Amino acid sequence: MIRTTKKTLLSIAAMIFLVSTVLMACAKQEASPSASNGTADNAAVAAEKAITLSWPRDIGTMNPHTYNPSQLFAQSMIYEPLVSYKAGGKLEPMLAESWTISEDGKEYTFKLRQNVKFSDGTSFNAAIVKKNFDSVMKNSNLHSWLGVINVLDKTEAIDEYTFKMTLKQAYYPAIQDLAVVRPVRFLGEAGFPDDGDTSKGIKKPVGTGPWLLAEYKKDEYAVFTRNPNYWGESPKIDKITVKIIPDPETRVLAFEKGELDLIYGEGVISMDAFQQLRESGKYTTQLSEPVATRSLLLNTTNDKLSDLRVRLALQSGFNKQAMVEGITLGLEEKADTILSKNFPYTDIDVQPVAYNTDQAAAYLDEAGWKLPAGKAVREKDGQALELELIFDKTDPIQKAMAETMQAEWSAIGVKLNITGLELTTQIERRKAGNYDLDFWSNYGAPYDPHSFINVVAEKGWGVAEANAGLPMKQELDQQIHEVLSSTDETKRQQLYSSILLTLQEQSAIVPISYIKKTVVFQNKVTDFAFPANRDENPFEGINISQ
Amino acid sequence: MISYIGKRLLAIVPIILFAILITFVLIHVSPVDPAEAYLTAAHIHPTEELLAEKRHEFGLDQPLLVQYWHTVVKMAQLDFGLSFMTNEPVWEDVVSKMPATVQLAVSSILFGMLVSIPLGFLSAIYKNSVIDYFSRGLSYFGASIPQFWLGYLLMFFFAVKLDLLPVEGKGSWDNLVLPTLTLSLALIAIYTRLLRASVLEQLQESYVIYAKTRGIKQRIIMLKHVLKIAISPVITGLGMNFGKLLTGTIIVEQVFSWPGFGRYFVDAIFNRDIPVIQCYVFLAACLFIICNLIVDLIQLYMDPRISLKGRTDQ
Numbered sequence: 001m002i003r004t005t006k007k008t009l010l011s012i013a014a015m016i017f018l019v020s021t022v023l024m025a026c027a028k029q030e031a032s033p034s035a036s037n038g039t040a041d042n043a044a045v046a047a048e049k050a051i052t053l054s055w056p057r058d059i060g061t062m063n064p065h066t067y068n069p070s071q072l073f074a075q076s077m078i079y080e081p082l083v084s085y086k087a088g089g090k091l092e093p094m095l096a097e098s099w100t101i102s103e104d105g106k107e108y109t110f111k112l113r114q115n116v117k118f119s120d121g122t123s124f125n126a127a128i129v130k131k132n133f134d135s136v137m138k139n140s141n142l143h144s145w146l147g148v149i150n151v152l153d154k155t156e157a158i159d160e161y162t163f164k165m166t167l168k169q170a171y172y173p174a175i176q177d178l179a180v181v182r183p184v185r186f187l188g189e190a191g192f193p194d195d196g197d198t199s200k201g202i203k204k205p206v207g208t209g210p211w212l213l214a215e216y217k218k219d220e221y222a223v224f225t226r227n228p229n230y231w232g233e234s235p236k237i238d239k240i241t242v243k244i245i246p247d248p249e250t251r252v253l254a255f256e257k258g259e260l261d262l263i264y265g266e267g268v269i270s271m272d273a274f275q276q277l278r279e280s281g282k283y284t285t286q287l288s289e290p291v292a293t294r295s296l297l298l299n300t301t302n303d304k305l306s307d308l309r310v311r312l313a314l315q316s317g318f319n320k321q322a323m324v325e326g327i328t329l330g331l332e333e334k335a336d337t338i339l340s341k342n343f344p345y346t347d348i349d350v351q352p353v354a355y356n357t358d359q360a361a362a363y364l365d366e367a368g369w370k371l372p373a374g375k376a377v378r379e380k381d382g383q384a385l386e387l388e389l390i391f392d393k394t395d396p397i398q399k400a401m402a403e404t405m406q407a408e409w410s411a412i413g414v415k416l417n418i419t420g421l422e423l424t425t426q427i428e429r430r431k432a433g434n435y436d437l438d439f440w441s442n443y444g445a446p447y448d449p450h451s452f453i454n455v456v457a458e459k460g461w462g463v464a465e466a467n468a469g470l471p472m473k474q475e476l477d478q479q480i481h482e483v484l485s486s487t488d489e490t491k492r493q494q495l496y497s498s499i500l501l502t503l504q505e506q507s508a509i510v511p512i513s514y515i516k517k518t519v520v521f522q523n524k525v526t527d528f529a530f531p532a533n534r535d536e537n538p539f540e541g542i543n544i545s546q
Numbered sequence: 547m548i549s550y551i552g553k554r555l556l557a558i559v560p561i562i563l564f565a566i567l568i569t570f571v572l573i574h575v576s577p578v579d580p581a582e583a584y585l586t587a588a589h590i591h592p593t594e595e596l597l598a599e600k601r602h603e604f605g606l607d608q609p610l611l612v613q614y615w616h617t618v619v620k621m622a623q624l625d626f627g628l629s630f631m632t633n634e635p636v637w638e639d640v641v642s643k644m645p646a647t648v649q650l651a652v653s654s655i656l657f658g659m660l661v662s663i664p665l666g667f668l669s670a671i672y673k674n675s676v677i678d679y680f681s682r683g684l685s686y687f688g689a690s691i692p693q694f695w696l697g698y699l700l701m702f703f704f705a706v707k708l709d710l711l712p713v714e715g716k717g718s719w720d721n722l723v724l725p726t727l728t729l730s731l732a733l734i735a736i737y738t739r740l741l742r743a744s745v746l747e748q749l750q751e752s753y754v755i756y757a758k759t760r761g762i763k764q765r766i767i768m769l770k771h772v773l774k775i776a777i778s779p780v781i782t783g784l785g786m787n788f789g790k791l792l793t794g795t796i797i798v799e800q801v802f803s804w805p806g807f808g809r810y811f812v813d814a815i816f817n818r819d820i821p822v823i824q825c826y827v828f829l830a831a832c833l834f835i836i837c838n839l840i841v842d843l844i845q846l847y848m849d850p851r852i853s854l855k856g857r858t859d860q
Contacts, residue, residue, distance in 0.1 A: 057813075061633075067589035069632050141599075145591040218642070219805035220716060245714055245803045246812075249698060254713040257706045394816070424578045424586050424818055460593060 049544050050239035051525065053262040054251045058244050059222045062205035062213060065136050065183040065198040072181045072535035073265075074242065077224055078119075078207035079185035082110055082129075082163075083178045085446035087289075087532040089344030091175055095124065095186065095208060096163075105170030105487040106153075112161040117229040118188035119212040126157035128189060131196070133165075136183045139199040147454065147484070148177035148184070170485040172492065173450035180446055181535045210235050211539070219244055236527070236543040248273065255283075255520065262521040262528075264538055266291065269518070271329045277520050284521050287331065288530040290340035290514030292444040294332065294397075296389075297462070298508050300469030302436050304385065309367035311507040314437075315353045317360035318408035324513045327400045331518065335511035338503055343448050345496035350504045360412045371413045378413035386415040387436040390429055393420030398439045401512065430462035438466075441515065444534035453480045453499055467508050476502055551839070558835050565831035566621060569824050570614050580604060583818035587630040617824070626825040631813060636821045640807060640829065646716060647799070647806035651791035653726045655784065658733030663780075665734070666741025667773060673746070681738050688735030697728045697801040714803035725802040729795060733787060737780050744776035778845060785841025789834040 060070035064079040082096040093099075096110040116124035133155040136143060143149040151171045156164045167174060178184050187198065188206030205213050210230045215223035224240045243260065245251045252273045254260045263269055269277075278285040298305045298314065305311060321334045336352035369378040369385050378385040389405065391398040402418040409416050416437075421429065429435050440463065442452045455461040457480040467473060476499060483495040503509055517530055519538070527543045573580065581600035585592040601607050604627075605616055620626070626636035669681040701724060705713040711720050748754065749772065757767045796808035803809075814822035 066633075068587055141593070141596055142590050144593055219809070220803075243715065243803070244805075246809060247800050247803065250701070250714050250801055250803060253698070253701050253706055257709065257713050259713055422578065422818070424583055427586065428578075428582065460591070 049237040051261040052241040054243045054245040054260050056246050058219045063202045064185045064187050073537040076181045076536040077211040078205050078209045080208045081179050081185050083175055085179035085533045106167045108165040110163045114161055116208050116231040118206050118208055119227045119229055120188055120190050120206050121229055122188055124208050125160050126163040129163045130155050130157045132186045135196055135198045138197055143183050146177055148174045176446050261525055264519040266517050271331050274518050275329050284523055286519050288517035289342050291517055291534045292441045292515045293335050294441050294512045294515055296510040297438045297440045297466045299436050299466045300508050301433055306469040307367050309363040313360040313363035315507050315510045316356050317412045318405050319355045323404045332513035332515055335514045338509050338511050339449055340514050345449055345493055348497045348500055357412055377415045388417045389437040390419045390421055390426055390435045391439050392423050392426050433465040446533050470506055554839050562831050565827055566618055569827045573820055578818055580820045584630045587817045621828055627821040629822050630819040631817050636825045643807045643810050647795055650725055650795055653722055654729035657726050658730040662734045662737035666738040670742045670745035685735040685739050688731040693728055694797045694801050700724045716805055725798050725804055728798050740779050744779050748772045748776045781844055782841055785837045789837035792833050
């Protein structure tokens with residue numbers, strides 16, 4: 001046996017004590033909210049209908065009037081809008097039972113639902129609606145992206161359940177804008193800070209929605225339970241636990257182990273993993289309707305791309321179908337139109353540009369870009385047909401698509417240089433018009449189609465800048481301003497058709513594929529339906545078979 | 547001794563100032579405007595007005611020297627500003643996340659030591675035996691396998707297939723097992739080989755031969771004399787690795803959804819959360835210096851032949 005001195009023993013004891021203290025201090029033991037870890041405490045718990053899902057990021061501060069880090073799906077569980085966006089762009093009453101719009105399209109009067117209570121039991125009324133709007137308008141510059149905020153002149157609480165909104169000018173998508181998740185949903189009185197300015201934080205998340213935040217540990221989990229004061233039909237499940245799992249592969253393994261019941265969202269797991277789970281036959285998988293279009297922006301202010309024939313050549317010069325199938329494994333759908341037809345005003349007849357490399361070559365020949373003998377790249381007036389496509393280097397789909405287009409276009413004599421950038425730099429270059437081609441996608445419901453046409457007309461987002469070289473740009477802008485302020489439904493449809501047809505024919509925004517949301521769930525989950533609003537949660541009506 | 551520690555602590559100042567300078571320069575030569583990064587991270591459309599407002603708020607409209615001085619003064623007060631992502635004070639975020647990282651680092655080091663000390667020692671004594679081959683194999687495996695991959699493998703076998711442990715999270719002690727194994731395997735690989743080589747070297751020393759001739763038992767020579775000296779390079783490595791673990795458990799934290807500092811930093815990089823990046827560099831510099839100092843002090847305590855000025859020929 002080792003003969004240890006007193007000193008050594010003391011040192012060892014001190015070391016062990018130190019290490020144990022550190023470990024004990026660090027390891028605050030908390031019961032995991034996981035379904036698998038929570039071995040049924042009693043019969044009541046066992047009968048509880050609960051689901052566990054994962055989300056890549058912490059749900060955030062649940063402030064209804066600010067953006068990051070609050071997660072949209074979670075905000076939509078707690079807070080409700082005046083108007084709800086449903087499939088096909090239908091706007092339905094939510095906290096407002098009905099509304100009237102003045103003939104000049106400037107005054108919106110809402111009759112509020114009377115039996116609504118916040119989760120703390122306080123009443124929902126016109127005064128709290130106005131208080132929320134006042135807080136938002138105090139920082140209106142933060143919300144300038146939302147059209148209704150830019151045109152909002154004043155708000156009034158006419159009586160306890162009547163709220164009036166007056167606009168500076170007619171703006172038809174005002175109602176649609178009120179369906180978005182933030183910043184126009186309603187916080188209860190108890191959540192407001194003392195100075196009433198929610199931009200700096202809220203006291204607690206108090207909403208009128210079907211869920212309330214019952215338990216929360218930052219970066220670990222959030223537990224939502226039913227709001228006992230909910231005015232509408234109560235959710236069928238009692239509890240939703242959201243585990244924060246940043247890594248997509250870990251999410252899949254946790255799901256396979258049964259620690260998760262549901263993986264939902266856009267790009268939350270890799271397409272390979274989704275396919276693998278789908279093909280295993282052990283789980284249920286679903287794809288949503290298109291939520292947005294993945295497109296290419298062609299910078300028409302560039303001399304080469306200002307020629308419609310060159311743009312058409314590029315669009316017909318790559319096999320969209322094969323590319324989408326190969327890269328997204330069919331989880332995205334080939335897109336022929338800039339906006340998918342499940343948005344309002346977008347169901348119009350357009351002639352898709354077909355994949356035809358002979359036609360592409362003919363367009364380029366016609367535009368004067370000839371292929372000199374022995375060379376691989378077309379030239380005109382001694383200049384080579386060389387273009388740069390910028391992409392987000394952290395996005396594997398953009399990268400793979402860029403490489404495919406590089407190969408495809410080299411076959412028609414176009415040299416494509418591809419440049420991977422950080423997202424912030426990509427956006428900066430897009431806004432500055434400092435690129436030839438770039439990836440872009442529209443905003444989805446409930447923002448489109450009005451947000452889409454707005455950025456085609458308004459500078460500052462990069463799309464109007466890219467389209468600036470179109471010969472009919474002024475006329476297009478005029479039509480866009482007209483449609484946004486029009487109070488006539490028929491005229492709006494005509495204008496939208498004309499705008500979308502022009503954009504489609506001009507090939508400056510080339511649709512590639514329709515992005516879809518994915519969901520994979522354990523077979524015990526039933527009645528799952530994707531929300532019509534891209535940012536909302538899918539828990540309305542969801543149930544589990546015990 | 548106290549003046550030695552005082553001098554070493556004072557030496558931290560220029561190193562930290564240099565680290566701050568490097569971060570400061572890198573941020574200023576980067577093509578990304580911090581004001582724009584803030585607004586992008588906050589999902590706010592960066593209009594020219596807002597950009598100007600934020601640049602003013604961050605002091606980016608001031609001369610570079612003034613900006614650097616302000617950065618240094620604020621950092622000295624542990625004021626790193628608000629995180630672009632969470633909108634919370636960075637230092638508060640870090641303090642709340644550090645315990646999870648420390649827990650993982652300490653458990654990995656402890657487990658690493660627990661395995662590698664006996665294994666390294668035995669593989670030196672029983673050179674070319676089964677245990678030596680095993681330790682070589684383990685070291686080879688531990689040093690070559692990427693940690694994130696090892697994490698997935700462990701998760702797949704122990705959590706999904708065998709259903710023994712949870713996949714992710716930080717709910718109970720069970721959750722600590724797989725990330726600890728993942729992190730400690732690389733440490734085991736290094737320390738086992740280090741200790742084996744060191745013990746073999748000591749066995750050639752004359753004091754061992756002399757002790758044998760004095761009739762001292764082999765076991766006593768090994769445990770009381772050889773191990774005490776041979777462990778010295780392992781302790782040096784340990785100090786470096788502790789700093790590395792505290793600042794670099796990034797991938798493992800990400801894989802196991804461990805809510806520590808590493809994961810916070812990964813998010814910061816992706817979102818250009820500059821205040822967090824600055825805080826990370828500052829902390830990393832401090833941690834490495836302090837770990838080095840502690841290692842030096844332990845060495846000093848364990849081996850009296852090392853003087854405060856360096857090794858002497860006593």
